[in-house]
Amino acid sequence: MTLEVGVLGYRFMGKAHANAMARLPMFFPDAPDIERSVLVGRDEEALSDAADRLGFESIATDWESVVDDVDVFYNLGPNHVHAEPSIAALEAGTPTFCEKPLAPTLEGAEKMAEAAREAGSDVPAGCAFNYRFVPAIQYAKNLLEGGELGEIHHVRGRYLQDWLVDPDAPWSWRNDEELAGSGALGDLGAHTVDLVRFLVGDDDLAGGIEEVSGHLRTFVDKRPVEGSDETRPVTVDDAYSAQLAFENGAMGTLEASRFATGHKNDHTIEIQGSKGSLRFSLERLNELEVLREGDRGYQTVLVTDEDDPYVDHWWPPGHVVGWEHTFVHENYEFLRAVSEGTGFEPSFEDGLAAQRVLAAIEESDDRGEWVSPP
Amino acid sequence: MTLEVGVLGYRFMGKAHANAMARLPMFFPDAPDIERSVLVGRDEEALSDAADRLGFESIATDWESVVDDVDVFYNLGPNHVHAEPSIAALEAGTPTFCEKPLAPTLEGAEKMAEAAREAGSDVPAGCAFNYRFVPAIQYAKNLLEGGELGEIHHVRGRYLQDWLVDPDAPWSWRNDEELAGSGALGDLGAHTVDLVRFLVGDDDLAGGIEEVSGHLRTFVDKRPVEGSDETRPVTVDDAYSAQLAFENGAMGTLEASRFATGHKNDHTIEIQGSKGSLRFSLERLNELEVLREGDRGYQTVLVTDEDDPYVDHWWPPGHVVGWEHTFVHENYEFLRAVSEGTGFEPSFEDGLAAQRVLAAIEESDDRGEWVSPP
Amino acid sequence: MTLEVGVLGYRFMGKAHANAMARLPMFFPDAPDIERSVLVGRDEEALSDAADRLGFESIATDWESVVDDVDVFYNLGPNHVHAEPSIAALEAGTPTFCEKPLAPTLEGAEKMAEAAREAGSDVPAGCAFNYRFVPAIQYAKNLLEGGELGEIHHVRGRYLQDWLVDPDAPWSWRNDEELAGSGALGDLGAHTVDLVRFLVGDDDLAGGIEEVSGHLRTFVDKRPVEGSDETRPVTVDDAYSAQLAFENGAMGTLEASRFATGHKNDHTIEIQGSKGSLRFSLERLNELEVLREGDRGYQTVLVTDEDDPYVDHWWPPGHVVGWEHTFVHENYEFLRAVSEGTGFEPSFEDGLAAQRVLAAIEESDDRGEWVSPP
Amino acid sequence: MTLEVGVLGYRFMGKAHANAMARLPMFFPDAPDIERSVLVGRDEEALSDAADRLGFESIATDWESVVDDVDVFYNLGPNHVHAEPSIAALEAGTPTFCEKPLAPTLEGAEKMAEAAREAGSDVPAGCAFNYRFVPAIQYAKNLLEGGELGEIHHVRGRYLQDWLVDPDAPWSWRNDEELAGSGALGDLGAHTVDLVRFLVGDDDLAGGIEEVSGHLRTFVDKRPVEGSDETRPVTVDDAYSAQLAFENGAMGTLEASRFATGHKNDHTIEIQGSKGSLRFSLERLNELEVLREGDRGYQTVLVTDEDDPYVDHWWPPGHVVGWEHTFVHENYEFLRAVSEGTGFEPSFEDGLAAQRVLAAIEESDDRGEWVSPP
Incomplete structure (x- = not known):
């Protein structure tokens, strides 16, 4: 049986996933057969x-029909179109893979996770935290699970970019709260929070994030708006930091910019940890x-052994x-x-859990005090 | 004229400063002539x-007489004996050099700074934050002052050690609030806070630390107490982290363990900063x-050019x-x-300023909210 | 027009090139259309x-018919089957891409280059030195060509592996002079010599390699022969080193193991060089x-800018x-x-030039004296 | 008893050894008592x-009288004054410590070693290869002696500087064959050859250097001659490289510039080696x-543990x-x-052994063929 895949979104993430699907037969011959069936967007020419x-x-410009027709639905659009089509797909019983962060708002993420729960455990709803799938990260996970680092004391996660340091870099949807939810926090922090949860979140390691x-x-x-004299307000964060208190007593710091x-x-x-330590850097992702x-x-x-x-x-x-x-x-x-x-993990549940931490970080910043993720 | 120097404390810091004084004539021939005159402590045999x-x-076992007699007084004892002898020395008009952190309590530090102010500007009262004097740090300071990094956005400071990770590592005065004031925060964090103030604290850089x-x-x-079956409580922190908000809008994170x-x-x-970045590591202190x-x-x-x-x-x-x-x-x-x-800078005033930040970090931890240094 | 490609060899290099061809349409849309037409080998089942x-x-088990039929011929077989099929292809006017080193013997390489010359300049005969195509290497080439390193004084190339350090690692064709030509020298050294020629071989840089x-x-x-009690002799080098004297006065050292x-x-x-320096490492190939x-x-x-x-x-x-x-x-x-x-460069001529250096290194080792590449 | 030390040479090496002697009492209290007794040179004012x-x-301007009078003689002058005073000192039964390389010519070094042999084993004649005394190098030596690297296959040594890359850098005695013996080879290569001999020269490791x-x-x-319009010829090497064949089958490469x-x-x-590997860099000398x-x-x-x-x-x-x-x-x-x-090791014998390797490298370069150290 060949799975027909429908994909919403054809820019950066669309290309990354299309490439991934195209490479499966040669390198992962036991992967299911798939067909890149339909690509969904609004601008027909660009889409074509x-x-x-x-x-x-x-191609299709109307996701409503697609989510029902296909065997699998990928939601790779901007954050503010994550919720509705994904929920519709799951309501139609279509397995759904959605890019991170799950939604621009915590409410959105909660509805998505709810839809996933209702769809049932045989309808995978995945949140595409791809960095869990770096070989070096999986190798790290194995070390941690094997107890090789002992009791966890310190966790640090940082995600640094510099594409906005020029004040004349143009405005984009990523600078807008409505469209993006948040800035560095949601875009970059979501990855970091997910990796932290993945690596040390188990009960016999650091456990859950209790307070932030x-x-x-x-x-x-x-x-400035590109190609105009106008400017638009930046309504999201350019950078965030956070301190974490874990259930089992570990402490953490996060940061993105x-x-x-x-x-x-x-x-x-x-x-x-009490017995060992590790460090990972995405720009040298073959190493741990x-x-x-x-x-x-x-x-x-060099995590490239057979x-x-x-x-x-x-x-x-x-x-x-490579990446x-x-x-x-x-x-x-x-x-x-x-x-x-x-x-499948990371699931919508994992996406929601990450979002709860991000929401708590934002709320803590508002209130000037420590906050527990809801 | 030869300056007679009296030194309280003959362990780690005593050795570090005695060595430094001994090396001046050969390498810094324009330094004043000094005599290592009297060493002060309690245990006469060890002292001798x-x-x-x-x-x-x-040697002398009684600092009271010494602080008056000598031309310069170095206070290199444990934290809880910083205040009294240093204040007495300054009251006697004796220039005083005190190890960091200035005092175990903010009150102690304030009294010391007050004594320094009263002694007057021609009686130097120095706080021995030695890391300001790493060539690479001074080189960094010059870059920053010259505006080569532009507007400052991010500052990070971390001081990591592991000598307490073994739960059976013996109790020492450094684990006791009375004697040490705090743990990693005061011992290590004091250095970090001072370096941050030194490097970016100027008004035209990040400015002061507004909130933590x-x-x-x-x-x-x-x-465990060494050589006994007893244990004693650890009443200080093993590790701390902090977030900083600077006057001019920069953000920072600190950590020590x-x-x-x-x-x-x-x-x-x-x-x-908006124009550039830098990184320093004490374990590779010749590099920036x-x-x-x-x-x-x-x-x-490699900061070793002429x-x-x-x-x-x-x-x-x-x-x-080397170090x-x-x-x-x-x-x-x-x-x-x-x-x-x-x-002389870093002065007692600088020592106090660092201590205020440390106190605010501690208070913030107690209250679970952001705090402004007093 | 779609180019029909015939490929001899389906192991490591077969996979690397098949993957490369498969990825062209998505990432290099202006590449010619191709069809992976026929795969050539001896073992029909494995081949299929x-x-x-x-x-x-x-599939085909007989390269003679293939080299004539296809529009392009890739020779990715072991070294000792490089010469004959490649020459036949070129004689048939079929553009040919051959893995490195060009041939196990200098004579073989010379015949191949001769065939390429006779086929004419509109029939590309390429030698697949892939490391010329690392972005960081091309970036380095641009720096060198732009004169940013000045006059070249020193060149070093090293290629280190460890898969034979275990004396019980099994015998393979790579250990046999007949089949492989040489050992580390041909397999790894060929890459290094080609990169050195590519980067500094221009007349206004180091120029040609005059003596080795x-x-x-x-x-x-x-x-040991795998699956038997037998052993077979290793008739090639496990490691080599070389010193180079360049036409323009630069000196070099090479090594592989x-x-x-x-x-x-x-x-x-x-x-x-007189004005600057550079370093590259394949295990961190995104960096220069x-x-x-x-x-x-x-x-x-990080050579990943647009x-x-x-x-x-x-x-x-x-x-x-990635690689x-x-x-x-x-x-x-x-x-x-x-x-x-x-x-196309690297051409068979480049493959031959590299081989001449390798042959000179081998002859120098035999004779115990410096040798000029023929 | 206090040893009276006479030192010839008061520039770079004079300062390095005087400092070392001055620091012994505080850090190595079991070192013999010494007096920096007499400093020998030619220019009385500078000397004073x-x-x-x-x-x-x-001070003294006449080494002849000094070598007899003192208990220990340090020869820290330029290479061409190493032989005569050192031999005279040893003939007078005075323990002698001489900077490297032992002499500008192999003949000079041989005479010095001969004088050391005749002085007898209770009159130490040391060659000041200081890099043997880096903690990380001694740690490496212990690993090697303990067999932790197994059978040695590869040795590489490189010593890179850039102070002559400017063609207008002034002429000095270090550019003159008469005064210096050789250039990078003797000045830098002597250190590398000594470290190689020290680390892997034992019979159960790589053994001796058989051919170069x-x-x-x-x-x-x-x-250009500083302060004049004249130029003088450079009669030594600016850089060298070498290949080594060791007795036990290991291969090596050396280089300096x-x-x-x-x-x-x-x-x-x-x-x-067959079981492990190591790397050391002098610019990060606390690390191995x-x-x-x-x-x-x-x-x-970080080789800084107790x-x-x-x-x-x-x-x-x-x-x-530090250094x-x-x-x-x-x-x-x-x-x-x-x-x-x-x-004491490194002895004059070790200095001579290093020099023999350097002489063989030079002779090999002259003859264009491999040469065995005499």
């Missing part, structure tokens, strides 16, 4: 070009720095993979879950 | 051994990573200096100030 | 499986370390690519040359 | 200033990168030492040997 390029059979203290800043409060001059896509995670019990320094592990997660599907040791491979891995896992009617 | 080793003329949000944790709440497995003396500072306007990545600058701060006193380019050299530099500057009757 | 997986229309002094070693002289414990695919290039006139340290440039070579075809800044992307770039360039009937 | 600064009791192939280059063949733009004092050593059996990457070890070589004499873990500390360690060891009448 994109469908040609990305290998889709057809947040700090948001907007450094430039209006920006679009103003970190010199940093392009610098997502780093650091964890220190690991310090185990008895070690005197961090070991730089028995490292997903690596046997690709190339021999030392032949590094896009994370999408291949997550598509493989998600589509297998669809084909087998089993659950 | 130390005086021999560290090159002191005499703090988080303190004690991971192990009692520890004695539980950061694998990190020995890992003090790092990162700053991002700098990103200037137009650069695409951090440049690893025209780098203090370097011409030492060795040719590429011949690295202890920071003490030589600060002793040189302090003793010159003494000899010339001019002010 | 591979053709399915790698997306080929048909070589050193070859075989650390383990026989190895299969015994460099802890190194998987560690290919590094370092160049120092660059020191320009006036700089005090190497700048770590205007970096090939990057606009892929992802936004900071979203790193396999080099194949996409070289296939794009080669197939465009085929479609336009223009020359 | 230096003696004041470096803490010498008296050398390559010397002079990039700029005359230089004064033209390596951007490198100040970049001395690196890399070793790969170590890969042990079973490890997947290099571990960055039980690391010499570290307990200095500061707590993580408080890094000059190597001189303290070697002075400590040498003076102890003097006081106890025992042998």
